[in-house]
Amino acid sequence: MRRLSIASIAAAFLLTATACGGSGSGGPGGPGGTGDGASGGTARVKVGIIPIVDVAPLYLGEKKGFYASRGLDLTMVTAQGGAAIVPAVIGGQVQFGFSNMTTLMIAQGKRVPVKAVANGLASTGEQGADFAGLAVPKGSPITSAGQLAGRKVAINTLKNIGDTSVRESVRKAGGDPAEVDFVELPFDQMPAALAGGRVDAALVVEPALATVKSQGGTVIASSYADVSPDLTVAMYFTSTRYAQQNPETVRKFQEATAESLEYASAHPDEVRRILTTYTKISEALLRDMNLPRWPTRPDRASIEALAKLGEQDGTLTSPPDLDTLLP
Incomplete structure (x- = not known):
C-alpha cells in the first residue's frame, strides 16, 4: 500500500474544485487509476482519507489482504476533511473517498454527483465514552456545552457535521447554539490549541482525543451521540x-x-x-482510546436526524435524497 499526502496532489485538487458540477474526469480508473478489473486483473485505486481512528479498518483490511484478494491495489491519500476529498473524487484524482455524512449531503444538495458505496463508522452512543468528544482544556471553568456561547470552539471543517453536532450539544444543555464562535483546525492540531488557550473547546476525535485527556483535558459532551446514539458518522x-x-x-x-x-x-x-502506523499517537495512549463502532450498514434514521439538524441550523439548504445517495 502506498500513501500520499494531500499536498502531493494539491494542483489536482485545485483543478478539480471546479468539476463539482458533475462533468469531471471520472472515467474508468480516472487519472492514476486503472479500469474496472472485470477481466480479473489488478485495479489500482486511490482512496482519499483522513488519518484518524475512523479509517483504521481500511488499513487493517489492506494489511490482511482483503483488498488484494479481490484484485484491488490501494493508495491512501490524506486530507484534512471530507470537504477536500469530494472534488478529488469527482475529478478522478482519487477513485474513492471517506467523508462524513453532512459533507455528502451538502454535496448532493449542490448537485455534485456523489454516491455512498460502503459504511464508514458510527458513534458508540455512550456519553463520555465515544470516539469523539467536545473537550475543554485542563483548568477550564467550562463544565457544560451550555456555557459555550461566545466561546471559541474548534472543529475540523466549518459548516459541517462538527458545528451541527456541537450546536445540538449546546442546545440540549440549555445554551444558545447561534452564539458559538467556531474555528477551523485539523484534528491533530486541536490538543495544542486547547493547551495553549487559543480555543476554549474543541470537538476532537481519536487519537487526538486521547492526547487531550493526557494533558488534563475534560470531555463535557459527546456531540455525535447527542445527534443520535446510532449516528452513522461517515461513509466511503x-x-x-x-x-x-x-x-x-x-x-x-x-x-x-x-x-x-x-x-x-x-x-x-x-x-x-x-x-501507530499512520498517526502520531504514542503506545502509552493507545489503551485509553475510545474506539468507534464499525457496523457494515449505515443507520438511515440517524442520518435523517443529522439532516434535520443541518436544515435547522442552515448547513443544508434542502432535504437530501437518501434513496439516491445511500447504497
Whole structure:
C-alpha cells in the first residue's frame, strides 16, 4: 500500500474544485487509476482519507489482504476533511473517498454527483465514552456545552457535521447554539490549541482525543451521540460516473470494506496497533482510546436526524435524497 499526502496532489485538487458540477474526469480508473478489473486483473485505486481512528479498518483490511484478494491495489491519500476529498473524487484524482455524512449531503444538495458505496463508522452512543468528544482544556471553568456561547470552539471543517453536532450539544444543555464562535483546525492540531488557550473547546476525535485527556483535558459532551446514539458518522463514496463505469471495482471495494469493518470490530487490539502506523499517537495512549463502532450498514434514521439538524441550523439548504445517495 502506498500513501500520499494531500499536498502531493494539491494542483489536482485545485483543478478539480471546479468539476463539482458533475462533468469531471471520472472515467474508468480516472487519472492514476486503472479500469474496472472485470477481466480479473489488478485495479489500482486511490482512496482519499483522513488519518484518524475512523479509517483504521481500511488499513487493517489492506494489511490482511482483503483488498488484494479481490484484485484491488490501494493508495491512501490524506486530507484534512471530507470537504477536500469530494472534488478529488469527482475529478478522478482519487477513485474513492471517506467523508462524513453532512459533507455528502451538502454535496448532493449542490448537485455534485456523489454516491455512498460502503459504511464508514458510527458513534458508540455512550456519553463520555465515544470516539469523539467536545473537550475543554485542563483548568477550564467550562463544565457544560451550555456555557459555550461566545466561546471559541474548534472543529475540523466549518459548516459541517462538527458545528451541527456541537450546536445540538449546546442546545440540549440549555445554551444558545447561534452564539458559538467556531474555528477551523485539523484534528491533530486541536490538543495544542486547547493547551495553549487559543480555543476554549474543541470537538476532537481519536487519537487526538486521547492526547487531550493526557494533558488534563475534560470531555463535557459527546456531540455525535447527542445527534443520535446510532449516528452513522461517515461513509466511503465515489462519483456516480465512476460507479456506473466501474461496477465491478465498486463491488469489490464494497465487499473488501465490509470484511474490513467486521474484522476491525472483532479485533480492537489490532485496531490500536495499526493506528501507530499512520498517526502520531504514542503506545502509552493507545489503551485509553475510545474506539468507534464499525457496523457494515449505515443507520438511515440517524442520518435523517443529522439532516434535520443541518436544515435547522442552515448547513443544508434542502432535504437530501437518501434513496439516491445511500447504497
